[in-house]
Amino acid sequence: MPDCSSRGNEVVTGPRPIDASRDSSLVTSAATIYGLAALLLCILSLTTSRAGTISGTVKAQGKEGADDPACGGKYASRQFKFAERVNYEEMHDFVVYIEGHVGTNTTAPDKPVQVVTSRPSSVLQKGAMFEPHVLPVMRGTKVEWPNHDEIYHNVFSFSEGNAFDLGLYKKDDGLKSVTFTNTGRVDVFCSIHSRMNCIVLVLENPFFASTDSKGKYLIQNVPPGTYKLKAWHERLPSLTKEITVAESGDLKVDFTLGIMNLPKP
Numbered sequence: 027m028p029d030c031s032s033r034g035n036e037v038v039t040g041p042r043p044i045d046a047s048r049d050s051s052l053v054t055s056a057a058t059i060y061g062l063a064a065l066l067l068c069i070l071s072l073t074t075s076r077a078g079t080i081s082g083t084v085k086a087q088g089k090e091g092a093d094d095p096a097c098g099g100k101y102a103s104r105q106f107k108f109a110e111r112v113n114y115e116e117m118h119d120f121v122v123y124i125e126g127h128v129g130t131n132t133t134a135p136d137k138p139v140q141v142v143t144s145r146p147s148s149v150l151q152k153g154a155m156f157e158p159h160v161l162p163v164m165r166g167t168k169v170e171w172p173n174h175d176e177i178y179h180n181v182f183s184f185s186e187g188n189a190f191d192l193g194l195y196k197k198d199d200g201l202k203s204v205t206f207t208n209t210g211r212v213d214v215f216c217s218i219h220s221r222m223n224c225i226v227l228v229l230e231n232p233f234f235a236s237t238d239s240k241g242k243y244l245i246q247n248v249p250p251g252t253y254k255l256k257a258w259h260e261r262l263p264s265l266t267k268e269i270t271v272a273e274s275g276d277l278k279v280d281f282t283l284g285i286m287n288l289p290k291p
């Protein structure tokens with residue numbers, strides 16, 4: 027039975043209202059709590075729901091017919107038997123990113139990122155290599171090339187707009203770094219060691235991701251909007267898809283890169 031009471035011609039349903047004249051401090055504190063709760067909800071909705079997530083997988087695919095024995099089997103069996111073939115299934119170092127300008131509050135991170143020297147067991151003593159091989163960064167990011175080795179390195183690039191030469195340096199010569207101010211692909215080499223090369227991909231906004239060992243990527247906190255999402259690999263043509271990111275939720279976008287859409291001479 028609902029609690030109904032009549033005061034003159036006013037019918038009140040539900041719990042009795044608090045008598046303000048009897049306890050105004052109770053009303054004030056209740057109003058304050060409701061007000062604070064509403065404010066909190068408002069802040070939460072502003073900070074949590076107006077950003078989406080983009081995720082998916084990037085794969086590479088060889089050209090149809092390239093596995094035919096006539097392409098690399100019998101013909102190659104003598105002279106080119108050991109010519110290493112591209113393994114599209116195990117290709118990695120893809121980068122997925124939103125092209126162009128996004129929002130207004132996208133500034134480069136204060137913290138520098140590092141490229142270090144690694145020696146993968148697969149290449150034994152010859153293996154002085156840069157790790158990571160592909161480094162996507164936002165424009166304005168400082169990238170450091172520490173030398174933790176007992177030998178000299180000379181890190182440099184002649185890529186247009188981002189050329190630099192860190193000179194010959196060894197372990198105790200201090201931390202060498204470059205701040206990348208122009209967008210684009212930067213090919214970086216060491217003048218001494220042939221396998222030491224890497225690519226810094228300087229991008230216009232912070233909405234990018236490298237793929238993991240399974241080809242998966244995840245880009246978080248993307249403001250809602252329509253964008254061009256690009257999948258990039260150093261030795262395949264990029265693929266771009268138009269996407270619309272909602273105010274919340276996860277948008278799945280997969281890519282398969284291959285040798286396609288290139289002009290025939």
Ligand SMILES: [Cu+2]
Nearest residue numbers: 179216219222
């Ligand atoms: Cu080197």
